[in-house]
Amino acid sequence: MELNFKIRDKSDKSLKLREENLSNFKKKGFPNKREEDWKFTDLEKFLKDNFDELNNDKLNDKKPDFHEFSFIHNSVKLINGKFQSFDFKSENLKDKNCFSITNLDFNHHLNFANNLKDNPMQNLNTALHEGGFNLNISSDYKFKHPIVIYNYFTGNLKNKIINYSDSINLSKNSKATIIEYLVDESEGNFFKNSFKYINLDENSHLDYYFINKNESRNFFYEFSKVQLSKNSNFKKYLFSSGIKFGKFESNIKLNGTNSCGEVYSGLFLDNNNHQEVKTTIQHLKPNCQSHQDVKNVITSGSKGVFQGKIFVEEIAQKTNAYQLSKGLLLDKDSEFSTKPELEIYADDVRCSHGSTSGNIDKDALFYLKARGIDSKEAIKMIIKGFLETVLEKIKNKEIMDILLNHFNTHIRYENRSN
């Protein structure tokens, strides 16, 4: 695989930093299975097997037709990772200072990137960084409607590598629901390497949904770094079914007392897909809570991976952390690998994890069949029931509809011949 990475940003200030990062990346290369964090997902091999070349040449962005949801919402539009436009009219704002959204420039990116220096993916991201958005929500502002980020990939992206980063900041007492809606209409294979920096100030509240629309034969890597202050609350929902290759890492730092971080994911992996959900939840202050629930249904040669770590610092007493990962394997060629990890240095805590994997429960199947439901329908019901448990906490009806629709698109068990 040929790597043709060129630094195009020649401004005095950034060139040196970018070059440094690129050389750091080149020293290590793409991570492979010998590295603990990539044990179950050999990125180097995946890229080698699927790309003859990777380059960061200028993209010929083709403006797509944005299909917007019909319910009332605010919107942000991205094309190939780059910030295009926003529309927050539905909030009916009198005070324009409630929020700001701009293109994320390189200097701003550096504010975050510096503390991940040893990560080759971060090095690469910084070296070739281009755009992303920067959303800032002012204190005491609570969004009335969800913000949908239409994240479109269009045009001919053959052999392209796309590096960008986004930043979301919630000031004191603010609240928002964000839906990142991924639509891949591109031609040719590309690899996306993006970083997300999320900061929650005191008493703020963010629900973040990642939902993929259609089938994508592309390669997505995303690293989210989330920082929580006192009494703040962060929920992440990940629904990336349909993507050929995905690794979604979340590093959540509970850095204030009474903060709470949650991760939910329900994936249906089909067609030799390979997806990994990786979480690190760091309990750094007392009285924090975390909850994780990751469900994978795996079929047709797909591989599901979950690596989850709960870390509890010495002073983080009264921690309550829970983690559950479940894999449902539907056929011979599917595989589920997990590494649910606990690293605990405080004694007055309640930390537990559970992990299971196996086939469909024969008793459940028998129960449904005995009630006149044919086998395929029964299996589909069980699969849906299995995945939909992660939706339990969602109260917003519109989001629920999008998610049920997402499941209907991607769970296609009835089409099978066997």
Add this chain to the structure above:
Amino acid sequence: MSKVIDTNKDYKYGFTTDIESFKAPKGLSEETIKFISREKKEPKWLLDWRLKAYKRLKSLKEPNWQKPKYPKIDYQDLYYYSAPKSTKNKPKSLDEVDPKLIETYKKLGIPLDEQKRLSGVAVDAVFDSVSVATTFKGELTKKGIIFCSISEAIQKHPDLVKKYLGSVIPLTDHYFATLNSAVFTDGSFVYIPPNVKCPMELSTYFRINASQTGQFERTLIIADKGSYVSYLEGCTAPMRDENQLHAANVELVALDDAEIKYSTVQNWYPGDEEGKGGIYNFVTKRGACRGKNSKISWTQVETGSAITWKYPSCILQGDNSVGEFYSIAITNNHQKADTGTKMIHLGKNTKSKIISKGISAGKADNTYRGLVDISKKAENSRNYTQCDSLLMGNKCGAHTVPYIRNKNSSSTIEHEATTSKINEEQLFYCNQRGLNQEEAVSLIVNGFCKEVLQQLPMEFAVEAQKLVSISLEGSVG
């Protein structure tokens, strides 16, 4: 609750016996290996085997992925062979055994005399690296059971040794296993012939005695078709300031319908309160369920050693084979334990069960690290894993690092782990009923460990239970 658990204060096995030791020259080299081999009058194939391991060792690096880090070991500064001199003229009976040795064993509570027959334990006592006395041979021989030191087995049963030695832990394994293959000095050998149930529990007591001696035991247990054996291993070591390396290899082979039960109580010198001294326990234990319906069960109670680093594993090759792992690991002061198991499912309908209980106090670190791997062909396999950790005080750590891979859709894996401290309500309940804090903690911890303790054979269970309580003495709520 502030708890200081003091295991050392009552380390009653902390003494050294003055017996003249016979040592190989210091350092690791081909000469040392040849010296060991010559001293033990080994056949050429074994020397070649050792040298092959040594050659491979030179290309290996010490692993560094484990959680407990340790100071660099200078392998050239160790003695690789040390035999109590008095065994140069082998004793014919117990009377001829060095009285000091017998005394040592008595202090350890090993019944090397008639009591043993009553308790039904045959002991193959390893003092440093050479087997000194083996008892109950007659009774075992009648059944065709071979229970002797591995050096003796090499002389008397070379075919068996040649066939199985290194078949579970090959020469090409990791650093410490390969080191052991190159320089192992002695250990136990057990062979149970087809359809024989071993009438008693076989047992070996180890003692690390001579200063600066790395111990490289090699144990090989073979259970032929339809046989059964229960093997006990108990360890105590004298007080020492210097760190002592212990890199043993234990290989188990179970053929069709055979069952091996391997129990360990490990109470080696853990180092003092400042974390000075103590044994490095880097042991490779692995069992292969080669035959159909075979079963291997590991039970361990780990309370000693400065650093414990071991993963007794089962390779479930035969269809319907079963692997079990029951473990209690107690760490205190600066002790560090990184222990767990590997269950590798290869055959159909294989089952495995893992129960691990970790207790961490003082400034100790306790890690469960395990692998459950169900391969594509292991249809209808099943695993159940439970690892619980108990923390006492906020200077210690408890960690769980399981790796779980399921590549077969007809197989099921269940894993759960919890970490918590002693329940205040339970403590209160016990206090209310007149138990003091210490008794209450001891009771609760013994309850916490019960699932594992009850797997131990009678004699061991009592000792283990005592050990658990001793470890908790001095802890104040």
